[in-house]
Amino acid sequence: MNVTRSVVAIIAAAAIYLVPGAADAHPLHTTLTEVTVDRSRHTVRAVVRVFIDDLSAGMARQRGVAPSDSLDVRATMYIESSFAIADAAGKPVALRSCGVRKNHELLWVCVEGAVPGDIRALSIKNSLLCDVFSDQVNIVNLLAFGTGQSGRSVLFTKGDRAKPLF
Amino acid sequence: MNEIATYIHLGFRHIVDVEAMDHILFLVALAAIYRLRDVRSALGVVTAFTIGHSITLALAVTGVVRLPSALIEFLIPITIVATGIENLIASARQKEARGGWYRAVLAGVFGLVHGAGFANYLSALFVTRIALPLFGFNVGIELGQVLVLAAAAALLTAIDRVIGWSRLHSGSWPALRVRIVAVSLVVVAVASQWAVERRPW
Numbered sequence: 001m002n003v004t005r006s007v008v009a010i011i012a013a014a015a016i017y018l019v020p021g022a023a024d025a026h027p028l029h030t031t032l033t034e035v036t037v038d039r040s041r042h043t044v045r046a047v048v049r050v051f052i053d054d055l056s057a058g059m060a061r062q063r064g065v066a067p068s069d070s071l072d073v074r075a076t077m078y079i080e081s082s083f084a085i086a087d088a089a090g091k092p093v094a095l096r097s098c099g100v101r102k103n104h105e106l107l108w109v110c111v112e113g114a115v116p117g118d119i120r121a122l123s124i125k126n127s128l129l130c131d132v133f134s135d136q137v138n139i140v141n142l143l144a145f146g147t148g149q150s151g152r153s154v155l156f157t158k159g160d161r162a163k164p165l166f
Numbered sequence: 167m168n169e170i171a172t173y174i175h176l177g178f179r180h181i182v183d184v185e186a187m188d189h190i191l192f193l194v195a196l197a198a199i200y201r202l203r204d205v206r207s208a209l210g211v212v213t214a215f216t217i218g219h220s221i222t223l224a225l226a227v228t229g230v231v232r233l234p235s236a237l238i239e240f241l242i243p244i245t246i247v248a249t250g251i252e253n254l255i256a257s258a259r260q261k262e263a264r265g266g267w268y269r270a271v272l273a274g275v276f277g278l279v280h281g282a283g284f285a286n287y288l289s290a291l292f293v294t295r296i297a298l299p300l301f302g303f304n305v306g307i308e309l310g311q312v313l314v315l316a317a318a319a320a321l322l323t324a325i326d327r328v329i330g331w332s333r334l335h336s337g338s339w340p341a342l343r344v345r346i347v348a349v350s351l352v353v354v355a356v357a358s359q360w361a362v363e364r365r366p367w
Contacts, residue, residue, distance in 0.1 A: 028180055028287050049291060105290050135183050139172055153172040 029054055029133035033083070033126060033140045035165065039119050044093060045112040046140075048079050050128065052107050058082075058129045071107075072100040079109045082128045086162060088121030124154065125162040134158060142166070170302045177306020180284075182313055188242050188360065189280065190314050191353055195249040196273060197318045198349040199256065201326075201342065212315060214270040218277020219284075220304055226285030227292075227300050233282045236366040242283055243364060245276035246357035253350040325349065 032049045059065075059078050069077075076097045085093040098110040115122060126138040138156040142165060154163050167175075181189055196215065200208040225231045252272065284303070292299045322345065329341045329348075 028176075028284075030176065030291065032291050051290070103290075103293070135179070135185055137176060137179060139176070141169060141172075151168065153167055153169040155167070155172055155175060 029129060029136045031126070031128050031136075031138045033138065034143050035085075035124070035140060036143045037115075037119055037122070037165075042115050042119060043112060044085055044115050044119075044122065045098060045110065046083070046085070046095075048083065048109045048111070048128070049103075049106050050075075050079075050109065051105055052102070053105070054129055054133070055107060058132050061132070072097075075100055075107055075109050076111065079111060079128065082126070082130075083111070084125045084162070085113065085115075085165070086123045086125075087115055088118045090123070093122075120166045122165040123162040124165045125160075126154075126156040127158075127160070130156070130158040130160075140165075170298060173299045173302025174306040174309070176299075177303035177308075178310040178313075179306070180303075181307050181310030188246065188357075191357060192242075192246045192249065192276070192280065193311060193314050194318045194321075195246055195253065195350065195353045195357075197315060197322065198250075198253050198353070199342075199346050200322075202319060202323065208315070211270050211273045212311065214274035215277040215280070216308055216311070218274040219281030219307075220277075222278045222281030223285050223288070223304060224300060226282055227289045227296050229289070233285060235286050236364075238279065238282045238286075240361060240364045240366050241279045243357040243360035245279050247354050247361060248272075249276065250350040250354035250357065253346050254354075322349070 031051075031054075033046050034049075035044060035046045037044050055075060055078065059074050062074065062078055062081075065074050065077060080095055083095075085095065087093055093113040093115055095111040095113045098112045100110070101108040124140055126140055128136070128138050130136045130138070136158060140154040140156065142152040142154075152166065154165065156163070180186060192215075193212070196211055197208055222231075222233075226233050249272070252269075284307075288299060288303060289296065325345050325348070326341060329344050
């Protein structure tokens with residue numbers, strides 16, 4: 001069956017070029033954000049966990065940063081450009097940095113802000129790295145204040161708009 | 167949605183994504199020797215694979231074992247190559263390719279390697295609160311595998327039809343053997359290239 005063997009060989013050779021390259025290990029492009037809302041103080045805090053190599057790919061496209069800016073500053077600027085919390089009126093909550101911490105392969109970036117009005121009407125948008133990776137998934141978990149327990153979770157993928165936090 | 171649904175979604179998405187070609191190719195290699203009527207044998211082997219990768223995932227994520235990423239990422243395509251070669255050897259020996267406990271053991275051992283591939287990622291991202299993400303992610307992976315296997319069954323059936331239609335088979339090369347050899351050669355060729363490109367040295 002020379003014909004059979006030839007056909008099989010041609011298919012095998014073609015497959016090397018046709019199958020998508022997976023030379024790099026199959027990555028999961030995911031960020032995890034834990035949001036804590038303090039109802040008594042009317043504040044919201046978000047801690048974004050992002051893989052540093054993914055973040056570097058996103059920051060490579062970043063504009064308006066000075067070469068002298070530190071990783072912490074650039075990371076916070078990048079997060080603030082793609083992550084937003086809005087109040088009941090749809091007005092963005094002004095977020096300020098509350099620290100950056102490196103944890104092995106990840107950077108934990110903390111931002112927080114004061115929320116005027118009904119805190120239960122907050123909405124959130126998280127398009128972090130969606131412009132870089134087509135399979136990017138951003139998880140936002142809402143933690144109950146003071147307990148660290150999570151109940152509600154919101155997922156964001158490319159093209160998603162703002163979603164209610166509660 | 168609640169948190170568990172999020173992690174199920176994440177695991178499912180991870181497997182069915184075209185970027186997960188290494189995992190998909192391994193499932194295709196496992197499924198390549200089966201016909202639709204062998205579904206019970208196929209499910210047994212895939213279950214062994216699932217048990218294997220669940221064990222490693224749990225051990226690695228909970229910190230019981232530490233696994234070097236570079237080595238694991240190299241070993242994953244090696245398991246795919248080995249499965250493809252095993253398909254070819256069994257086929258060449260004209261053995262009853264669908265039976266045998268060794269294939270389930272092989273799938274289980276190789277599952278240990280594949281599970282380690284997810285482990286570093288999950289343990290880095292979720293740190294201490296790992297139980298729920300681990301469980302949900304695993305459930306999502308299993309659901310994704312069912313979908314991938316259904317797609318693989320459809321693909322293999324289509325290949326069988328092409329082989330039958332083009333009369334590539336003969337008395338000494340029955341249609342199933344032609345299919346096993348064709349699919350396994352493709353799998354071995356592609357995964358070999360990945361192994362070379364991921365070599366840790």
